[in-house]
Amino acid sequence: MILEETIIKYCNGQCTNEEKEAIEERLESDSSLREQVFEIRKIIELERDIAECRSYDVEGAFHKLPIKQKKTDRVLILTRSMLKYAAMFILPFVMGLFVMYYAKNITSRDVGSTEIYAPIGARLKYELPDKSTVYLNSGSRLSFSTNFNHGKRKVKLKGEGYFEVTANKRSPFYVETEDGSSVYVYGTKFNVSAYSDDSFVETVLVEGCVNYESKSGKTIAKLKPGHRLVYNKLNHNVDIEKTNVEEKTGWRRGKFIFRNKPLSEITKMLSRYYNIDILIDSSVKQDYLFRATFRQENIYQILDYLSLSAPIQWLNIESKPIDSTDFRKRIIIKHK
Structure with missing residues (x-):
């Protein structure tokens, strides 16, 4: 039996190699464990959003908050920005309700x-x-x-x-x-x-x-x-x-699977998932093909692996402003 504490460490990328191997072996055949990991990851993501919100310009963000509402829709939209605003203005016990709402996929009941x-x-x-x-x-x-x-x-x-x-x-x-x-x-x-x-x-x-x-x-x-x-x-x-x-x-089980996939397609997938602009410098050849499978690795670990497999390197560059409260991270891939 795998302890819940170990599963949480796994979702945070903090468990040992032995614990990671044991969990991933169970994940292949245990659907209830896959569900548990799926829910824990969502809660972790929400907690990170709430933690980030304290560095935001609250007054400026409030004035930019959209007022539009579709009265005839019943909508389940929990975007990052909404969670950041909620974290600023709502009491902690109400934020606990947001965590439950987010993790259990409850939908409002309007017509x-x-x-x-x-x-x-x-x-x-x-x-x-x-x-x-x-x-x-x-x-x-x-x-x-x-x-x-x-x-x-x-x-x-x-x-x-x-x-x-x-x-x-x-x-x-x-x-x-x-x-x-x-x-x-x-x-x-x-x-x-x-x-x-x-x-x-x-x-x-x-x-x-x-x-x-x-x-x-x-x-x-x-x-x-x-x-x-x-x-x-x-x-x-x-x-x-x-x-x-x-x-x-494989993405639905949290996997990035690349089988002879060109760098341009890989960076497009990573950009969408991590909400990061990834630019490919003109010095990089377009015919590099990669074969790999990633499960728990973050964007930087994936890019490090790609850099070991081809003569390329990645660098963080100046973030691109989206509005006064948000900056989109940017990475450029160059030839070594």
Whole structure:
């Protein structure tokens, strides 16, 4: 039996190598332990946000706080900035309620729609009304209406999500992306990557069958397990090929898996997850390919490993201001 104290140390990256190996061996087969680690990490992330808030310009931040509110929506959005403001103005016992709210994914009960948001640097697991499960990657959003279970089941995705859809032949499940195209299934497991700053939408099928639908509602492709579909948002072309499913979906278990992946793609993934600008200097060759798996390593440990695998080095550079209360960290990768 693994003590909870040891699990907390593991989530903080403070356990010994022996403890780390023991926990990771259990994680492969123990779903309850994976859930426990997932929840602890979310709470740790929240505590870090609250700790950071004390260095912020409270008065300036308050005047910048947006007043807009959607009365018809029921929204679950716990962004970093909201937590920082909450930490400044709300009593400590109320902040304890925020921790419970954040860790248990409780949604407000107004009439309209629901939006779920995975904060930067975290991954979120959520159970939909039909008992389907979705995992959201860092910074991703998922929304659906209150009549989700009536007729076809439809969700809207911005970012990346892994879906385990409960089978229902009379009620298709649609994942609609920002460009208007959709993935629809009746019951299966699949991953969809639909970031706004990408020129494509990628769907990876783990098991079952996936249909891809254009904005006009026409089915343009079907996908088999172990394959990925790439839809080009600019020219509307569709490419289907075999893929490494574990590499594409390992993120939901807290893994970065790179299999002959170029540096440019790796830095894009790391930038999204850690909310850091990573620049690649023109002196760096673009044909470096990397093969590695990361679990608990932070951004700097990952960059150190990459620096050992190729003639590159990374340097912190001046932070880029986003507003008066927040600065986005910046890193540049140069040739050694």
